[in-house]
Amino acid sequence: MGLLGNLLWFLLGGWAVGLGWVIAGALWCLTIVGIPIGVQCFKFAGLAFWPFGKEVAYGGGAVSLLANILWLIFSGIPMALADAALGLVFCITIVGIPFGLQCFKLAKLALMPFGASVLTQVRVLT
Numbered sequence: 001m002g003l004l005g006n007l008l009w010f011l012l013g014g015w016a017v018g019l020g021w022v023i024a025g026a027l028w029c030l031t032i033v034g035i036p037i038g039v040q041c042f043k044f045a046g047l048a049f050w051p052f053g054k055e056v057a058y059g060g061g062a063v064s065l066l067a068n069i070l071w072l073i074f075s076g077i078p079m080a081l082a083d084a085a086l087g088l089v090f091c092i093t094i095v096g097i098p099f100g101l102q103c104f105k106l107a108k109l110a111l112m113p114f115g116a117s118v119l120t121q122v123r124v125l126t
Helices: 002-028 035-049 062-090 097-111
Strands: 054-058 116-120
Touching: 002 035, 002 062, 002 097, 035 062, 035 097, 035 116, 054 097, 062 097
Parallel strands: none
Antiparallel strands: 054 116
């Protein structure tokens, strides 16, 4: 499901979600203070382009909290609302539910991306 899901995701709108992360990263990189935030955006753009088979683990400390507050004020709310709206559109049909769940995963990430890390799911055949 991972490869097929990722290809369908990319064709059905994942490219736009990933492009949103790339644009946010480029805008943050215009300032010296925003470069670390922009670099994190570029990392999460990869997840936004190809989300199937990956999970997000949340953690972090005080620095992550401060970065998340800045992010939420300037970029997080519009991106989270856009991802949630796209997720609702995908969930209208039964076939679109897996894609809607990926949108909701990205909406949660868009609210608090700092201190989060992307984990690749590994399948073990027994």
